[in-house]
Amino acid sequence: MNYPEKELVRKSRNGDIEAFESLIQSYEKRIFNIAYRMTGDREDAYDISQEVCIKIYKFIKKFRGDSSFGTWVYRITSNVCIDELRKRKANVIPFTITNPEGEYEIPVADRDKLPDEAYESKELSEAIRLCLLQLEPKYRVMIVLKDIYGYKYEEISKILNINMGTVKSRINRARKLLKDELEAGNLLGTNPSKK
Amino acid sequence: MKCSDAEKLLSAYIDGTLNDDDKAKFEEHIDNCSACRREYHIMNAMIVSCRKLGDIDLPENFRHDLHERLIKEKRLKKRSIYRFIGKYKALVAACLMLAVVLGTAAGIGLFGGSPKRSASTAQSQKASGSAKDEKMISNDAKLFSAPSSPALDRKSPENGTGTANSSDNFVNVNISKAEYDKYSKDIISFIESIEGQKISSTPLQYTIPKKFTSEFISKMKDSFKIYDVMVTPADSAPENDDARPKGESAEYKAIIQININE
Known part of the structure:
Protein backbone atom coordinates (compact mmCIF):
# COMPACT_ATOMS: atom_id res chain seq x y z
CA MET A 1 0.00 0.00 0.00
CA ASN A 91 11.06 5.35 38.28
CA VAL A 92 14.12 5.92 40.45
CA ILE A 93 16.26 2.82 40.21
CA PRO A 94 19.33 2.09 42.31
CA PHE A 95 22.38 3.64 40.80
CA THR A 96 24.49 0.78 39.51
CA ILE A 97 26.46 0.45 36.36
CA THR A 98 27.20 -3.14 35.64
CA ASN A 99 27.74 -5.49 32.77
CA PRO A 100 27.91 -9.30 32.75
CA GLU A 101 31.63 -9.12 33.52
CA GLY A 102 31.18 -6.81 36.46
CA GLU A 103 31.40 -3.05 36.93
CA TYR A 104 32.27 -0.82 34.03
CA GLU A 105 35.53 1.04 34.27
CA ILE A 106 34.45 4.54 33.54
CA PRO A 107 37.29 6.61 32.15
CA VAL A 108 38.08 9.53 34.40
CA ALA A 109 38.50 12.58 32.28
CA ASP A 110 41.60 14.63 32.53
CA ARG A 111 40.56 17.73 34.43
CA ASP A 112 42.93 19.92 32.44
CA LYS A 113 42.57 18.57 28.92
CA LEU A 114 38.89 17.48 28.88
CA PRO A 115 39.03 16.03 25.35
CA ASP A 116 35.56 15.43 23.87
CA GLU A 117 36.66 11.93 22.92
CA ALA A 118 36.89 11.04 26.59
CA TYR A 119 33.09 11.39 26.83
CA GLU A 120 32.21 9.61 23.66
CA SER A 121 33.14 6.16 24.78
CA LYS A 122 30.68 3.30 24.87
CA GLU A 123 30.94 3.33 28.64
CA LEU A 124 29.89 6.95 28.91
CA SER A 125 26.92 6.35 26.66
CA GLU A 126 25.92 3.45 28.87
CA ALA A 127 26.39 5.62 31.96
CA ILE A 128 24.17 8.28 30.45
CA ARG A 129 21.51 5.69 29.64
CA LEU A 130 21.43 4.61 33.27
CA CYS A 131 21.83 8.07 34.83
CA LEU A 132 18.91 9.21 32.71
CA LEU A 133 16.72 6.78 34.65
CA GLN A 134 17.51 8.66 37.85
CA LEU A 135 15.71 11.74 36.59
CA GLU A 136 12.07 12.51 37.15
CA PRO A 137 10.01 11.57 34.06
CA LYS A 138 9.29 15.22 33.20
CA TYR A 139 13.05 15.90 32.92
CA ARG A 140 13.87 12.54 31.42
CA VAL A 141 11.54 13.13 28.51
CA MET A 142 13.37 16.42 27.81
CA ILE A 143 16.73 14.67 27.44
CA VAL A 144 15.12 11.95 25.30
CA LEU A 145 13.40 14.34 22.92
CA LYS A 146 16.02 17.09 22.79
CA ASP A 147 19.41 15.44 23.23
CA ILE A 148 18.81 11.89 22.01
CA TYR A 149 16.39 12.62 19.16
CA GLY A 150 17.31 16.25 18.46
CA TYR A 151 13.82 17.76 18.35
CA LYS A 152 13.64 21.55 18.28
CA TYR A 153 12.19 23.53 21.18
CA GLU A 154 9.07 24.31 19.19
CA GLU A 155 8.48 20.67 18.29
CA ILE A 156 8.90 19.62 21.92
CA SER A 157 6.49 22.36 22.93
CA LYS A 158 3.87 20.87 20.57
CA ILE A 159 4.57 17.25 21.50
CA LEU A 160 4.31 17.86 25.23
CA ASN A 161 1.74 20.63 24.91
CA ILE A 162 3.70 23.01 27.13
CA ASN A 163 4.89 26.54 26.36
CA MET A 164 8.31 27.35 24.95
CA GLY A 165 9.55 29.01 28.13
CA THR A 166 8.82 25.86 30.11
CA VAL A 167 10.52 23.75 27.46
CA LYS A 168 13.70 25.83 27.62
CA SER A 169 13.87 25.93 31.39
CA ARG A 170 13.14 22.20 31.71
CA ILE A 171 15.80 21.30 29.18
CA ASN A 172 18.35 23.43 31.02
CA ARG A 173 17.33 21.85 34.32
CA ALA A 174 17.29 18.31 32.91
CA ARG A 175 20.82 18.66 31.53
CA LYS A 176 22.09 20.02 34.81
CA LEU A 177 20.49 17.12 36.71
CA LEU A 178 21.93 14.55 34.31
CA LYS A 179 25.36 16.05 34.59
CA ASP A 180 25.06 15.98 38.38
CA GLU A 181 24.12 12.30 38.26
CA LEU A 182 27.13 11.51 36.12
CA GLU A 183 29.39 13.49 38.41
CA ALA A 184 27.89 11.85 41.49
CA GLY A 185 28.82 8.47 40.05
CA ASN A 186 32.35 9.75 39.44
CA LEU A 187 31.65 9.20 35.78
CA LEU A 188 33.05 12.50 34.67
CA GLY A 189 36.16 12.59 36.84
CA THR A 190 34.63 14.86 39.42
CA ASN A 191 34.20 14.40 43.16
CA PRO A 192 32.05 11.27 43.89
CA SER A 193 31.42 12.30 47.46
CA LYS A 194 28.87 14.82 46.21
CA LYS A 195 26.11 12.26 46.28
CA MET B 1 28.77 38.22 33.60
CA LYS B 2 28.56 36.16 36.80
CA CYS B 3 29.03 32.34 36.86
CA SER B 4 25.37 31.91 37.91
CA ASP B 5 24.26 33.88 34.83
CA ALA B 6 26.60 31.83 32.61
CA GLU B 7 25.12 28.62 34.01
CA LYS B 8 21.61 29.75 33.00
CA LEU B 9 22.75 30.49 29.45
CA LEU B 10 24.85 27.34 29.04
CA SER B 11 22.12 25.14 27.59
CA ALA B 12 20.92 27.79 25.14
CA TYR B 13 24.51 28.47 24.06
CA ILE B 14 25.06 24.79 23.22
CA ASP B 15 21.77 24.73 21.31
CA GLY B 16 22.77 27.90 19.42
CA THR B 17 19.68 29.83 20.44
CA LEU B 18 21.32 32.79 22.23
CA ASN B 19 21.09 36.22 20.65
CA ASP B 20 24.34 37.83 19.50
CA ASP B 21 24.69 40.00 22.59
CA ASP B 22 24.25 37.15 25.11
CA LYS B 23 26.43 34.87 23.00
CA ALA B 24 29.31 37.39 23.02
CA LYS B 25 29.01 37.92 26.78
CA PHE B 26 28.88 34.16 27.43
CA GLU B 27 31.97 33.47 25.27
CA GLU B 28 33.86 36.28 26.96
CA HIS B 29 33.00 34.75 30.35
CA ILE B 30 34.12 31.19 29.60
CA ASP B 31 37.34 32.50 28.05
CA ASN B 32 38.15 34.01 31.41
CA CYS B 33 36.55 31.44 33.79
CA SER B 34 38.06 27.92 33.80
CA ALA B 35 35.26 26.44 36.01
CA CYS B 36 32.50 27.59 33.62
CA ARG B 37 34.61 26.57 30.63
CA ARG B 38 34.88 23.13 32.11
CA GLU B 39 31.13 23.01 32.77
CA TYR B 40 30.60 23.90 29.15
CA HIS B 41 32.92 21.11 27.94
CA ILE B 42 31.29 18.52 30.19
CA MET B 43 27.76 19.49 29.17
CA ASN B 44 28.70 19.57 25.50
CA ALA B 45 30.35 16.15 25.70
CA MET B 46 27.32 14.74 27.51
CA ILE B 47 24.96 15.96 24.80
CA VAL B 48 27.23 14.58 22.07
CA SER B 49 27.14 11.22 23.83
CA CYS B 50 23.33 11.39 24.07
CA ARG B 51 23.10 11.89 20.30
CA LYS B 52 25.29 8.84 19.81
CA LEU B 53 23.01 6.57 21.81
CA GLY B 54 21.12 5.74 18.64
CA ASP B 55 18.14 3.47 18.16
CA ILE B 56 17.71 -0.17 19.00
CA ASP B 57 15.81 -2.46 16.65
CA LEU B 58 12.18 -3.38 17.12
CA PRO B 59 11.65 -6.85 18.62
CA GLU B 60 11.07 -9.40 15.83
CA ASN B 61 7.55 -10.22 16.92
CA PHE B 62 6.52 -6.57 17.32
CA ARG B 63 4.50 -6.24 14.10
CA HIS B 64 2.99 -9.69 14.31
CA ASP B 65 1.84 -9.10 17.88
CA LEU B 66 0.54 -5.66 17.03
CA HIS B 67 -1.44 -7.12 14.12
CA GLU B 68 -3.06 -9.67 16.44
CA ARG B 69 -3.93 -6.99 18.95
CA LEU B 70 -5.38 -4.73 16.29
CA ILE B 71 -7.68 -7.53 15.10
CA LYS B 72 -8.80 -8.13 18.68
CA GLU B 73 -9.36 -4.42 19.16
CA LYS B 74 -11.50 -4.23 16.03
CA ARG B 75 -13.60 -7.20 17.21
CA LEU B 76 -13.99 -5.61 20.63
CA LYS B 77 -15.20 -2.42 19.02
CA LYS B 78 -17.86 -4.31 17.06
CA ARG B 79 -18.81 -6.34 20.11
CA SER B 80 -19.16 -3.24 22.23
CA ILE B 81 -21.71 -1.88 19.74
CA TYR B 82 -23.72 -5.11 19.87
CA ARG B 83 -23.33 -5.18 23.66
CA PHE B 84 -24.72 -1.66 23.83
CA ILE B 85 -27.70 -2.71 21.76
CA GLY B 86 -28.09 -5.83 23.92
CA LYS B 87 -27.86 -3.89 27.16
CA TYR B 88 -30.25 -1.20 26.09
CA LYS B 89 -32.43 -3.30 23.75
CA ALA B 90 -35.60 -2.11 25.45
CA LEU B 91 -34.53 1.48 24.88
CA VAL B 92 -33.46 0.76 21.29
CA ALA B 93 -36.79 -1.02 20.62
CA ALA B 94 -38.71 1.89 22.14
CA CYS B 95 -36.83 4.35 19.94
CA LEU B 96 -37.56 2.27 16.83
CA MET B 97 -41.22 1.98 17.80
CA LEU B 98 -41.44 5.73 18.36
CA ALA B 99 -39.82 6.33 14.96
CA VAL B 100 -42.40 4.05 13.30
CA VAL B 101 -45.31 5.71 15.12
CA LEU B 102 -44.10 9.21 14.27
CA GLY B 103 -43.50 8.16 10.68
CA THR B 104 -46.99 6.72 10.38
CA ALA B 105 -48.57 9.75 12.05
CA ALA B 106 -46.77 12.05 9.64
CA GLY B 107 -47.88 9.81 6.75
CA ILE B 108 -51.57 10.02 7.59
CA GLY B 109 -51.37 13.74 8.05
CA LEU B 110 -51.70 14.01 11.84
CA PHE B 111 -49.02 16.70 11.84
CA GLY B 112 -50.12 18.44 8.67
CA GLY B 113 -53.89 18.79 9.02
CA SER B 114 -56.61 16.80 7.25
CA PRO B 115 -55.95 14.84 4.07
CA LYS B 116 -57.97 17.39 2.08
CA ARG B 117 -55.84 20.14 3.49
CA SER B 118 -52.76 18.20 2.53
CA ALA B 119 -54.09 17.87 -0.97
CA SER B 120 -54.77 21.55 -1.28
CA THR B 121 -51.37 22.34 0.17
CA ALA B 122 -49.98 19.96 -2.38
CA GLN B 123 -51.73 21.82 -5.15
CA SER B 124 -50.34 25.15 -4.07
CA GLN B 125 -46.84 23.70 -3.77
CA LYS B 126 -47.22 22.10 -7.15
CA ALA B 127 -47.27 25.49 -8.76
CA SER B 128 -43.86 26.40 -7.45
CA GLY B 129 -42.27 23.17 -6.32
CA SER B 130 -39.62 20.94 -7.78
CA ALA B 131 -40.43 18.11 -10.18
CA LYS B 132 -39.81 15.51 -7.48
CA ASP B 133 -42.07 17.27 -5.03
CA GLU B 134 -44.67 17.69 -7.74
CA LYS B 135 -44.75 13.95 -8.39
CA MET B 136 -45.10 13.13 -4.73
CA ILE B 137 -47.68 15.82 -4.11
CA SER B 138 -49.75 14.92 -7.15
CA ASN B 139 -49.84 11.31 -5.96
CA ASP B 140 -51.05 12.49 -2.58
CA ALA B 141 -53.75 14.63 -4.21
CA LYS B 142 -54.96 11.68 -6.30
CA LEU B 143 -55.09 9.51 -3.20
CA PHE B 144 -57.18 11.98 -1.24
CA SER B 145 -59.68 12.62 -4.06
CA ALA B 146 -60.40 8.93 -4.61
CA PRO B 147 -64.10 7.91 -4.52
CA SER B 148 -65.50 7.36 -1.08
CA SER B 149 -68.26 5.01 -2.28
CA PRO B 150 -67.32 1.45 -3.06
CA ALA B 151 -70.56 1.01 -5.01
CA LEU B 152 -69.39 3.02 -7.95
CA ASP B 153 -66.24 3.32 -9.86
CA ARG B 154 -66.12 7.04 -10.60
CA LYS B 155 -64.61 6.91 -14.00
CA SER B 156 -65.35 9.44 -16.65
CA PRO B 157 -68.75 8.77 -18.19
CA GLU B 158 -68.80 7.51 -21.76
CA ASN B 159 -71.24 10.17 -22.89
CA GLY B 160 -69.68 12.48 -20.40
CA THR B 161 -68.93 16.10 -20.35
CA GLY B 162 -65.65 15.72 -18.52
CA THR B 163 -64.17 13.94 -15.53
CA ALA B 164 -66.10 13.25 -12.35
CA ASN B 165 -65.62 15.53 -9.41
CA SER B 166 -66.61 15.52 -5.78
CA SER B 167 -69.69 17.64 -6.43
CA ASP B 168 -71.31 15.12 -8.76
CA ASN B 169 -74.08 12.74 -7.79
CA PHE B 170 -73.57 9.09 -8.58
CA VAL B 171 -76.53 6.89 -9.36
CA ASN B 172 -76.19 3.12 -9.46
CA VAL B 173 -79.06 1.38 -11.24
CA ASN B 174 -79.00 -2.34 -10.54
CA ILE B 175 -81.15 -4.37 -12.89
CA SER B 176 -81.39 -7.92 -14.11
CA LYS B 177 -80.57 -8.94 -17.68
CA ALA B 178 -84.29 -9.36 -18.38
CA GLU B 179 -85.09 -5.89 -17.01
CA TYR B 180 -82.29 -4.40 -19.07
CA ASP B 181 -83.54 -6.06 -22.25
CA LYS B 182 -87.02 -4.83 -21.48
CA TYR B 183 -86.29 -1.24 -20.40
CA SER B 184 -82.91 -0.19 -21.80
CA LYS B 185 -84.41 1.59 -24.81
CA ASP B 186 -86.87 3.45 -22.56
CA ILE B 187 -84.12 4.45 -20.17
CA ILE B 188 -82.02 5.77 -23.04
CA SER B 189 -85.01 7.62 -24.48
CA PHE B 190 -85.61 9.26 -21.12
CA ILE B 191 -81.97 10.29 -20.83
CA GLU B 192 -82.06 11.64 -24.40
CA SER B 193 -85.10 13.72 -23.47
CA ILE B 194 -83.24 15.22 -20.52
CA GLU B 195 -80.05 15.77 -22.47
CA GLY B 196 -81.88 17.03 -25.58
CA GLN B 197 -79.67 14.98 -27.85
CA LYS B 198 -79.58 11.51 -29.41
CA ILE B 199 -77.41 8.79 -27.89
CA SER B 200 -76.05 6.70 -30.75
CA SER B 201 -74.74 3.70 -28.88
CA THR B 202 -76.06 1.91 -25.79
CA PRO B 203 -73.40 2.38 -23.12
CA LEU B 204 -73.94 1.51 -19.46
CA GLN B 205 -72.89 4.90 -18.13
CA TYR B 206 -74.51 8.25 -18.77
CA THR B 207 -74.45 11.76 -17.43
CA ILE B 208 -77.33 14.11 -16.92
CA PRO B 209 -77.47 17.51 -15.24
CA LYS B 210 -77.39 17.03 -11.50
CA LYS B 211 -80.73 18.79 -10.99
CA PHE B 212 -82.47 15.93 -12.83
CA THR B 213 -81.25 13.31 -10.35
CA SER B 214 -84.51 13.10 -8.43
CA GLU B 215 -86.57 13.07 -11.61
CA PHE B 216 -84.45 10.22 -13.00
CA ILE B 217 -84.87 8.15 -9.87
CA SER B 218 -88.63 8.69 -9.80
CA LYS B 219 -88.89 7.64 -13.41
CA MET B 220 -86.94 4.42 -12.71
CA LYS B 221 -89.13 3.50 -9.79
CA ASP B 222 -92.53 4.71 -10.97
CA SER B 223 -92.48 3.97 -14.69
CA PHE B 224 -90.09 1.03 -15.00
CA LYS B 225 -90.57 -0.52 -11.55
CA ILE B 226 -86.84 -0.58 -11.01
CA TYR B 227 -86.36 -0.06 -7.32
CA ASP B 228 -82.70 -0.99 -6.81
CA VAL B 229 -81.39 2.49 -7.40
CA MET B 230 -78.64 3.78 -5.13
CA VAL B 231 -77.61 7.39 -5.04
CA THR B 232 -74.26 8.53 -3.69
CA PRO B 233 -74.73 12.23 -3.13
CA ALA B 234 -72.14 14.88 -3.81
CA ASP B 235 -69.43 15.33 -1.14
CA SER B 236 -69.88 19.06 -0.65
CA ALA B 237 -71.67 20.88 -3.44
CA PRO B 238 -75.11 22.30 -2.70
CA GLU B 239 -78.01 20.12 -3.75
CA ASN B 240 -79.85 23.05 -5.24
CA ASP B 241 -78.33 23.70 -8.62
CA ASP B 242 -79.74 27.20 -8.65
CA ALA B 243 -77.80 28.14 -5.55
CA ARG B 244 -74.55 27.88 -7.49
CA PRO B 245 -72.99 30.86 -9.19
CA LYS B 246 -74.13 31.33 -12.75
CA GLY B 247 -72.22 29.44 -15.38
CA GLU B 248 -71.06 26.70 -13.04
CA SER B 249 -74.15 24.45 -13.17
CA ALA B 250 -72.91 22.58 -16.20
CA GLU B 251 -69.92 21.39 -14.21
CA TYR B 252 -72.10 19.44 -11.75
CA LYS B 253 -73.54 16.17 -12.98
CA ALA B 254 -75.39 13.05 -12.03
CA ILE B 255 -73.50 10.08 -13.34
CA ILE B 256 -75.70 7.10 -14.01
CA GLN B 257 -74.23 3.63 -13.95
CA ILE B 258 -76.33 0.73 -15.18
CA ASN B 259 -75.24 -2.51 -13.50
CA ILE B 260 -76.65 -5.68 -15.06
CA ASN B 261 -76.86 -8.57 -12.62
CA GLU B 262 -76.39 -12.01 -14.17
Missing part, protein backbone atom coordinates in the same frame (compact mmCIF):
# COMPACT_ATOMS: atom_id res chain seq x y z
CA ASN A 2 1.49 3.30 -1.01
CA TYR A 3 -1.01 5.99 -0.07
CA PRO A 4 -0.20 9.44 1.24
CA GLU A 5 -0.32 9.73 5.02
CA LYS A 6 -3.58 11.70 4.95
CA GLU A 7 -5.31 8.89 3.05
CA LEU A 8 -3.91 6.29 5.44
CA VAL A 9 -5.23 8.31 8.38
CA ARG A 10 -8.66 8.50 6.71
CA LYS A 11 -8.75 4.75 6.10
CA SER A 12 -7.49 4.04 9.63
CA ARG A 13 -10.34 6.13 11.00
CA ASN A 14 -12.69 3.65 9.34
CA GLY A 15 -10.96 0.79 11.13
CA ASP A 16 -8.81 -0.35 8.17
CA ILE A 17 -6.07 -2.36 9.89
CA GLU A 18 -3.89 -2.69 6.80
CA ALA A 19 -3.90 1.07 6.29
CA PHE A 20 -3.12 1.63 9.96
CA GLU A 21 -0.19 -0.75 9.84
CA SER A 22 1.22 1.09 6.83
CA LEU A 23 0.69 4.38 8.63
CA ILE A 24 2.28 3.38 11.92
CA GLN A 25 5.25 1.70 10.22
CA SER A 26 6.95 5.10 9.89
CA TYR A 27 6.63 5.76 13.62
CA GLU A 28 6.76 2.45 15.46
CA LYS A 29 10.53 2.25 15.79
CA ARG A 30 10.73 5.77 17.23
CA ILE A 31 7.81 4.99 19.57
CA PHE A 32 9.60 1.88 20.79
CA ASN A 33 12.91 3.72 21.28
CA ILE A 34 11.37 6.64 23.15
CA ALA A 35 9.73 4.09 25.44
CA TYR A 36 13.05 2.28 25.80
CA ARG A 37 14.93 5.46 26.74
CA MET A 38 12.21 6.40 29.17
CA THR A 39 12.05 3.01 30.90
CA GLY A 40 15.54 1.64 30.28
CA ASP A 41 14.04 -1.79 29.70
CA ARG A 42 13.29 -3.57 26.41
CA GLU A 43 10.31 -5.53 27.70
CA ASP A 44 8.73 -2.46 29.25
CA ALA A 45 9.41 -0.58 26.04
CA TYR A 46 7.75 -3.38 24.08
CA ASP A 47 4.63 -3.31 26.29
CA ILE A 48 4.37 0.46 26.26
CA SER A 49 4.92 0.83 22.51
CA GLN A 50 2.28 -1.82 21.77
CA GLU A 51 -0.11 0.03 24.05
CA VAL A 52 0.71 3.31 22.34
CA CYS A 53 -0.02 1.84 18.89
CA ILE A 54 -3.34 0.41 20.06
CA LYS A 55 -4.28 3.76 21.62
CA ILE A 56 -3.47 5.53 18.38
CA TYR A 57 -5.65 3.05 16.46
CA LYS A 58 -8.49 3.42 18.96
CA PHE A 59 -8.42 7.19 19.13
CA ILE A 60 -7.35 8.12 15.61
CA LYS A 61 -10.81 9.61 15.07
CA LYS A 62 -9.82 12.24 17.63
CA PHE A 63 -6.81 13.31 15.58
CA ARG A 64 -8.01 16.61 14.16
CA GLY A 65 -4.95 17.42 12.07
CA ASP A 66 -4.13 20.60 14.02
CA SER A 67 -0.55 19.32 14.37
CA SER A 68 1.36 16.83 12.26
CA PHE A 69 0.45 13.19 12.75
CA GLY A 70 3.99 12.55 14.09
CA THR A 71 3.60 15.22 16.76
CA TRP A 72 0.33 13.65 17.84
CA VAL A 73 1.90 10.17 17.88
CA TYR A 74 4.84 11.27 20.03
CA ARG A 75 2.56 13.19 22.35
CA ILE A 76 0.67 9.98 23.05
CA THR A 77 3.97 8.13 23.41
CA SER A 78 5.35 10.64 25.92
CA ASN A 79 2.13 10.73 27.90
CA VAL A 80 1.83 6.94 28.08
CA CYS A 81 5.48 6.66 29.18
CA ILE A 82 5.16 9.33 31.86
CA ASP A 83 1.87 7.91 33.13
CA GLU A 84 3.32 4.43 33.27
CA LEU A 85 6.37 5.59 35.20
CA ARG A 86 4.20 7.50 37.64
CA LYS A 87 1.99 4.46 38.14
CA ARG A 88 4.88 2.27 38.99
CA LYS A 89 6.40 4.82 41.36
CA ALA A 90 9.59 2.96 40.73
